[in-house]
Each structure stands twice: as C-alpha cells, then as structure tokens.
Amino acid sequence: VIDRSLLEDHPVRVAPLLLGWHLVSEHQGATTSLVITEVEAYAHDDPASHSFRGETQRNASMFRQAGTLYVYRSYGIHWCANVVTGPAGHGAAVLIRGGTPVRGRDVMAMRRGRADHLTDGPGKLCRSLSIDGSHDGLDLVEGGGVRLEPGPPPAGHVTTPRIGITRAAELPWRFVALGAPPPT
DNA sequence: GAGCCGATATTCT
DNA sequence: GAATATCGGCTCC
Numbered sequence: 001v002i003d004r005s006l007l008e009d010h011p012v013r014v015a016p017l018l019l020g021w022h023l024v025s026e027h028q029g030a031t032t033s034l035v036i037t038e039v040e041a042y043a044h045d046d047p048a049s050h051s052f053r054g055e056t057q058r059n060a061s062m063f064r065q066a067g068t069l070y071v072y073r074s075y076g077i078h079w080c081a082n083v084v085t086g087p088a089g090h091g092a093a094v095l096i097r098g099g100t101p102v103r104g105r106d107v108m109a110m111r112r113g114r115a116d117h118l119t120d121g122p123g124k125l126c127r128s129l130s131i132d133g134s135h136d137g138l139d140l141v142e143g144g145g146v147r148l149e150p151g152p153p154p155a156g157h158v159t160t161p162r163i164g165i166t167r168a169a170e171l172p173w174r175f176v177a178l179g180a181p182p183p184t
Numbered sequence: 185g186a187g188c189c190g191a192t193a194t195t196c197t
Numbered sequence: 198g199a200a201t202a203t204c205g206g207c208t209c210c
Contacts, residue, residue, distance in 0.1 A: 040202070048202070050195090058194065075203050076192030082202090095202060123203050164202055 002148055004141050007066035007085050011041035011092045012173055014085040018094055019157055019177040022102060022149040023081070025129035030107045032129050034099030034119045035151060037180040040162045040173055042082070044091040047167035051091030060137070063091045067141035067148070071126070071133055078123030079132050083140060083148065097122045097163070100180060155179055 007014055016039075024033040042049035050059040050072065061070045061084065068084040070093050082093035099119040101108055108118040108128035119125040126132065131146055140148040154177035162174045 042202075050202080053196085056195075072202080073193055075201060076194075078203050080202065097202085117204095121203070162202070166200085 001143075002067070002141050002150055004065070004067050007083065007141075008087055009085065011043055011085045011094050014083070015039045015041040015094045015173070016157055016159075016175045017153075018083060018096075018148075019175060020151045020153040022151050023096060023099065023125075023129065023146070024103070024149055025131060025146045027130040027145060030104055032104035032107050033102045033149075034125060034129070035102055036096055036099050037154070037177040038096075038098030039175050040095045040097055041175075042093050042095060042173075044086065046092075046171075048162065048165045048169070048171075049091070049093075051093075055091070059091070062093050063089055064137065065139075067139055069131075069135055069138050069140050069146055071131060071136040073133065074123060079126040080122040081126050081129075081131050081135075081146075095122060096125065097174070098176075098180075099125055101128070 018036050021036050022033050051062045055063050061068050065088040066085050070082040070084050074080045082095050084093045086092040101118050109115045118128045138144040156178040157175050159172040160174045
C-alpha cells in the first residue's frame with residue numbers, strides 16, 4: 001500500500017510527509033489507530049540521534065531498511081515508536097510524538113486507564129496502541145501487528161525545535177500539523 | 185495551568 | 198555516577 005521508496009529519503013523530508021498518515025495497531029483482537037499529527041526527525045549524523053555513536057543492541061533496528069519500526073525505552077519507563085528512514089545501514093528515523101485517535105478509542109482509554117490524553121505524547125500513544133519492545137524491528141510497510149497507512153496531508157504544518165533534547169537543540173526538526181485538535 | 189519530583193533501563197563518561 | 202527523544206502525581210495557584 002505504501003511505496004517504501006518514499007521513506008528512503010532524509011528524515012527531515014520524510015517527517016512532514018508522515019503527517020496525516022495513519023499508524024494502525026492490531027493487538028489481541030483489538031484494532032487501534034491514530035492520525036499522525038506531530039513528529040521529529042533524527043538524522044544519522046545528528047548528535048541528538050540514538051544512532052549518532054553507531055549501532056548498539058538497543059538501536060540496531062534503526063540501521064535496517066526504511067519502514068522498519070524502531071521502538072526504544074525512554075527514561076526506563078515508557079516506549080517510543082519511530083519510523084526508520086533512509087537506505088539500510090544509515091541509522092535515521094522519525095519519532096512519532098503525537099496523533100489523533102481514530103479507531104478503538106475505547107480500547108485506548110482502557111489501556112491508559114483514563115479517557116483523555118490518549119495519543120498526545122510519544123509514550124502515551126505507544127501505551128494506547130500497545131506498542132512495546134516486542135514490536136521493535138517489525139516492518140511497518142508489509143504490515144505486521146503495527147503498520148502505516150497513507151492518509152491525506154494536513155492543510156499545513158509548523159516547524160519547531162525538538163522537545164526534550166539538549167544536543168542540537170536549535171535544529172527546527174519537529175513538525176506539527178495545523179488543525180490538530182487540542183490535546184485533551 | 186505551571187512547577188517540582190520520582191520512577192527506572194540503557195548508554196555514556 | 199550522570200544523562201536521557203517521558204509521564205503522572207503532587208503542590209500550589
């Protein structure tokens with residue numbers, strides 16, 4: 001469904017392209033999905049990227065082919081999901097930071113233990129979609145338990161510095177869709 | 185809503 | 198031992 005070559009470009013160009021696409025999860029018979037509204041690019045030569053110092057056990061999937069899902073543990077507690085970009089061996093990815101719930105909102109609320117703030121943060125959306133370390137390395141294009149589907153682009157987007165980083169903090173590599181509903 | 189803080193796995197110094 | 202691509206609970210407003 002998705003042309004993988006779209007993802008083989010530099011993450012700064014792929015990131016805004018992903019706005020409006022759907023991230024779909026099928027887990028234990030329940031389908032949950034969101035429209036991607038907020039992303040950040042992490043390049044291979046980017047001091048803020050996990051891949052900057054080379055391949056490790058944690059970031060190995062970041063060096064696989066474009067369209068691979070890279071899931072890492074953040075602050076020892078949360079899971080965060082990335083779409084690998086660029087040619088295999090490159091080590092670049094786009095972090096999915098936020099979205100709008102589409103399918104399975106009730107399931108998301110059950111998993112989160114609350115009815116609001118389901119997908120407005122990288123750790124929260126992984127919890128809502130039941131994405132964890134067991135999904136690291138799967139292919140989002142072929143479609144396993146988690147897949148990407150194309151969707152109409154937003155009317156526009158804004159670029160800002162990335163959130164929560166200290167190195168290369170000045171780069172405007174965060175992309176937020178216009179018209180996204182408020183994060184309640 | 186803003187500000188502080190604790191939880192805690194993995195990497196880095 | 199310190200830092201980290203976060204979040205929720207708590208205290209204040």
